[in-house]
Structure formats: structure tokens, C-alpha cells
Amino acid sequence: MREGPDIARIASLVGDPARANMLNALMGGTALTASELALEAGVSLPTASSHLSKLMEGGLLTLASQGRHRYYGLASAQVAGMIEAIIGVAEAVGPKRVRPGPRDAAMRVARVCYDHLAGEQAVAMLDRLFDRKLLLREDNEIRLSSSGAAHFSALGIGIQAKARRPVCRACLDWSVRRSHLAGTLGAAILDKIIAEKWARREKDSRAVVFSPGGKREFEKVFLS
Amino acid sequence: MREGPDIARIASLVGDPARANMLNALMGGTALTASELALEAGVSLPTASSHLSKLMEGGLLTLASQGRHRYYGLASAQVAGMIEAIIGVAEAVGPKRVRPGPRDAAMRVARVCYDHLAGEQAVAMLDRLFDRKLLLREDNEIRLSSSGAAHFSALGIGIQAKARRPVCRACLDWSVRRSHLAGTLGAAILDKIIAEKWARREKDSRAVVFSPGGKREFEKVFLS
DNA sequence: CGCATGGTTCGATCCTCATCGAAGCATTCC
DNA sequence: GGAATGCTTCGATGAGGATCGAACCATGCG
Numbered sequence: 431m432r433e434g435p436d437i438a439r440i441a442s443l444v445g446d447p448a449r450a451n452m453l454n455a456l457m458g459g460t461a462l463t464a465s466e467l468a469l470e471a472g473v474s475l476p477t478a479s480s481h482l483s484k485l486m487e488g489g490l491l492t493l494a495s496q497g498r499h500r501y502y503g504l505a506s507a508q509v510a511g512m513i514e515a516i517i518g519v520a521e522a523v524g525p526k527r528v529r530p531g532p533r534d535a536a537m538r539v540a541r542v543c544y545d546h547l548a549g550e551q552a553v554a555m556l557d558r559l560f561d562r563k564l565l566l567r568e569d570n571e572i573r574l575s576s577s578g579a580a581h582f583s584a585l586g587i588g589i590q591a592k593a594r595r596p597v598c599r600a601c602l603d604w605s606v607r608r609s610h611l612a613g614t615l616g617a618a619i620l621d622k623i624i625a626e627k628w629a630r631r632e633k634d635s636r637a638v639v640f641s642p643g644g645k646r647e648f649e650k651v652f653l654s
Numbered sequence: 655m656r657e658g659p660d661i662a663r664i665a666s667l668v669g670d671p672a673r674a675n676m677l678n679a680l681m682g683g684t685a686l687t688a689s690e691l692a693l694e695a696g697v698s699l700p701t702a703s704s705h706l707s708k709l710m711e712g713g714l715l716t717l718a719s720q721g722r723h724r725y726y727g728l729a730s731a732q733v734a735g736m737i738e739a740i741i742g743v744a745e746a747v748g749p750k751r752v753r754p755g756p757r758d759a760a761m762r763v764a765r766v767c768y769d770h771l772a773g774e775q776a777v778a779m780l781d782r783l784f785d786r787k788l789l790l791r792e793d794n795e796i797r798l799s800s801s802g803a804a805h806f807s808a809l810g811i812g813i814q815a816k817a818r819r820p821v822c823r824a825c826l827d828w829s830v831r832r833s834h835l836a837g838t839l840g841a842a843i844l845d846k847i848i849a850e851k852w853a854r855r856e857k858d859s860r861a862v863v864f865s866p867g868g869k870r871e872f873e874k875v876f877l878s
Numbered sequence: 879c880g881c882a883t884g885g886t887t888c889g890a891t892c893c894t895c896a897t898c899g900a901a902g903c904a905t906t907c908c
Numbered sequence: 909g910g911a912a913t914g915c916t917t918c919g920a921t922g923a924g925g926a927t928c929g930a931a932c933c934a935t936g937c938g
Contacts, residue, residue: 436744437668437677437678437737437741437744438668438670438671438673438674439669439744440740440744440747441665441666441667441668441669441674441740442665442670443669444662444666445662445663445665445667448926448927449662450661450662450665451662453661454661463884463885464884464885464886465884473927473928474927474928474929475886476886476888476928476930477926477928478885479885479886479887480887480926480927481926482885483886488747489743489746490743499884499935500884508739508742508746511739511742512736512739512740512742514739515735515740516661516664516665516736518735518736519664519714519732519736520663520664522713522730522732523664523712523713523714672896672897687915688914688915688916689915697896697897698897698898699898699914699915700897700898700915700916700917700918701896701898702915703915703916703917704895704896704916705896706915706916707916723905723915724914724915
């Protein structure tokens with residue numbers, strides 16, 4: 431009977447259906463409140479609260495208090511990666527499900543992830559930015575090329591780095607399961623999409639809906 | 655309350671301490687019998703058997719029956735990857751451990767894996783045997799070269815194949831995460847190391863401790 | 879202030895599941 | 909064949925933990 435890192439403890443945290451649903455909901459990348467998570471998990475508020483404190487104690491979540499709201503989010507990319515891995519095995523083993531991620535079609539196409547764009551459109555955009563060498567892959571990081579810097583400046587998209595936050599960062603897409611662009615540049619691009627009125631945020635949802643004309647413009651600028 | 659792939663089911667399989675210990679033991683890459691796993695997990699044979707059937711049903715293990723022995727192994731690299739990910743989080747969260755695999759330094763250097771040598775020494779040895787062309791890589795298998803056969807015979811190391819068991823087999827090292835040598839040759843080499851008193855097995859542990867002189871001899875014969 | 883809203887803590891209940899001894903199969907060895 | 913070994917199944921026991929209602933804090937609003 432050997433004693434390693436306490437893998438059973440971590441796994442059992444994910445092993446409860448209510449907690450698994452909560453973590454799954456948080457895979458979208460946005461932090462959620464206790465009541466929202468209770469709804470997602472299908473349990474009462476006290477029960478959810480109990481689960482959340484366990485997940486906190488296990489180090490799987492972070493907490494940001496804002497007024498009387500308390501926003502829970504995944505603690506790290508490592509935790510998200512672990513859940514991805516578990517989901518992968520679950521999908522391989524149980525041949526039940528068809529599509530991962532949000533069931534809502536609009537959410538799969540485009541949605542907000544924290545402060546940047548996610549979904550099929552966002553994944554396609556990152557692919558194109560690599561193709562056009564505006565961004566460069568470096569190990570596991572993403573770097574802005576000199577031509578990319580010029581390009582985004584010309585579009586009026588600011589790219590100054592803030593403290594501790596990189597300009598470009600890969601963020602694993604919940605529904606597509608491939609990376610999209612995060613970081614200050616990712617956020618600035620979403621800002622521009624909203625400012626230009628190419629798309630608007632759906633009310634009470636993270637979905638981002640493009641107008642017909644806006645979609646054309648977006649594709650011309652980012653997907654051509 | 656969304657319904658995804660049954661992630662809670664998979665995670666809860668890993669979430670039991672006994673099962674976690676078993677899976678952890680199987681991360682070494684060698685398939686183990688039910689009794690060995692019961693020992694690793696610190697539970698009785700019936701309990702272990704019950705856990706193993708659950709892991710089988712969950713698709714996490716494969717089973718190879720050989721006579722009255724039943725060898726359990728991890729079902730896939732994907733499953734191993736998932737466990738790696740969970741271990742990673744557990745290590746990041748619990749600030750206790752630093753390195754993956756056995757915590758004991760002696761265990762990392764050299765230990766017994768089933769019936770052959772594992773650990774840094776064993777991985778280095780296999781590297782050298784390849785370099786010296788005493789062993790040859792063939793696809794995913796390892797073959798003894800003619801010069802190798804002569805070499806080991808001269809050392810008094812028997813190399814006859816037993817039924818169903820290959821002379822050479824690669825075995826993924828638990829701590830180093832690279833292959834070391836298993837099979838009848840791997841076992842015979844460990845036998846020689848013990849017989850020559852170059853090293854002894856630590857009591858109640860899988861660690862193998864070399865004596866100063868024995869280490870020199872071993873390095874002269876296998877690492878030069 | 880007093881009320882409403884968002885969250886947590888407490889207590890009691892209930893149920894799943896891990897555990898092991900004993901008995902039952904299966905395979906191999908003599 | 910019989911005995912020994914390896915493993916699984918059965919049955920009974922027990923403990924941990926998920927759950928929710930009710931009560932309890934905290935923040936914000938008027």
C-alpha cells in the first residue's frame with residue numbers, strides 16, 4: 431500500500447455527479463455564482479454550497495467575492511486540463527454522447543469566454559492568424575509577429591501588454607476542443623467586434639450573435 | 655443540470671483510495687495480477703477483485719488471462735494520460751510531494767519492478783545495451799542480437815525463453831517515464847545482480863540498494 | 879433602520895458502497 | 909484423480925457522505 435500524491439482525493443472530488451456538473455459548467459471559462467452552479471448541478475443551494483467549499487478546500491476552484499456575489503472559477507489551466515482528460519476517457523468509454531460542450535447551437539458558433547471570443551468562429555480565426563503568420567507558435571506559447579503587430583495596429587486594435595497578462599495566450603475551446611485566442615489581444619478583438627456592432631451579446635447568455643453584415647465584415651477581416 | 659459524458663462515473667472510479675493505488679501501481683506499465691494489486695492497494699483479495707471488476711466495467715483496465723493468472727493492465731494510453739493529469743493536479747494542490755513516482759530517492763535510483771530492475775539505473779542500462787548493439791529495437795519490440803546472446807552467455811546469464819514470455823520486453827519506468835528492460839533477460843540480470851551481491855533488496859520495500867563495490871561492478875559490466 | 883437577496887452552517891435522514899469471511903470456480907501440478 | 913493455488917461471488921456489516929429544510933450571517937437597497 432503505497433502513498434503517492436493524494437490522487438484519490440482529487441478524483442473523488444470530481445467523482446460526485448453534482449460536483450462534476452459544476453466543474454463541467456465552469457469549463458466554459460467564465461466564473462459562476464453559487465446559485466448558478468446549484469442550478470447547473472440540479473441540487474439545492476445548501477448542497478451546492480457544501481460542494482463548493484469542498485472543491486475550494488481541494489484546491490480545484492478559485493473564489494472572487496464581489497459585493498454579495500461570489501464568483502467561483504476553475505483554479506488553473508492544469509485543473510481544466512485534468513477535467514478535459516477525464517472527459518476524454520469518459521467519451522471514449524461511453525459511446526453515448528455525440529457532441530461535447532454546450533448544447534445550444536449558437537453557443538457553439540460563438541460565445542464569450544471570460545473577455546474574449548470562443549467557439550467555432552474563434553477557433554477558425556486563430557487558425558487563420560497562424561496561416562497568415564500574424565501570430566507565431568512558440569513551444570506552447572503564442573507570439574505576435576512584427577507583421578501581426580502592424581496589422582492589428584492598422585485595424586485600430588490596441589496590443590499593449592498589461593501587467594502579468596500576456597498579449598496572446600491559447601485557451602482550449604470548450605465545445606471545439608481546440609485552442610482559441612485569449613490574452614489582451616483576444617480581449618481587444620472581442621471589443622472591436624462589439625464596438626463595430628458586427629455582433630452583440632445575447633442577453634442572459636454567453637452566446638455572441640453576429641448580424642449578417644457583421645459576419646461578412648468579421649470574415650473579411652479575420653477569416654480571409 | 656446538463657448531461658455530459660459520464661465524467662463523474664469515471665472520476666469516482668479513480669476516487670476510491672484502493673482503486674487509486676491500483677491504478678497508480680499500474681502506471682509502471684507492467685500488468686499485474688489481482689493478488690499483487692490487492693497488496694499494492696492494501697486490501698483483501700475479495701475487495702480487490704470487486705474493485706477490479708468495477709474498473710473493468712468502467713473500461714479503465716484490460717485483462718489478459720494466462721493460465722490461472724489474470725493480468726490486469728491500463729486499458730490505453732489515454733487512461734494513463736488521464737491519471738497523469740490527476741496526479742499533476744494532486745501534486746500541485748498538495749504541497750507535499752515534488753517528484754512524480756516513488757517518493758523515496760532510493761526507489762527512484764533502483765527498484766524491483768515485478769521481477770526485473772527498474773529506476774534510473776535500469777533505464778541507463780537499457781540505453782547502453784542499445785548503444786552497444788547487444789539489443790536491437792524492432793518496432794515496439796526488443797530483440798537480442800547475436801553479439802548480445804554471446805555477451806550474456808559469457809556473463810553466465812541464461813537467456814532461454816519460457817513459454818509465452820519473451821526474452822526482452824520494454825517496460826515503461828514509473829519514475830523516469832522511459833523504458834527499462836523486462837522479460838526473461840531482465841529478470842535474469844536482476845538475479846545476477848542479487849546473486850553477485852552487487853545489491854540487495856530493501857526489506858519491506860521494492861527499493862534495490864547497491865553496495866559501493868557492487869555499484870562499480872554493475873557499472874563496469876552494464877553501463878560502460 | 880428594515881427588508882430583500884445571496885450564501886453558508888447546522889442537524890437529521892437516508893443510502894450507497896467499501897470491506898472482509900466464507901464458500902465456490904477454475905486451472906495447474908503431482 | 910486429488911490437492912494446491914489463484915481468483916471470484918455471496919452475504920452481512922458498517923461507515924462515510926450526499927441531501928435538504930430551517931435557521932443563520934452578510935451585503936445592498938430604499
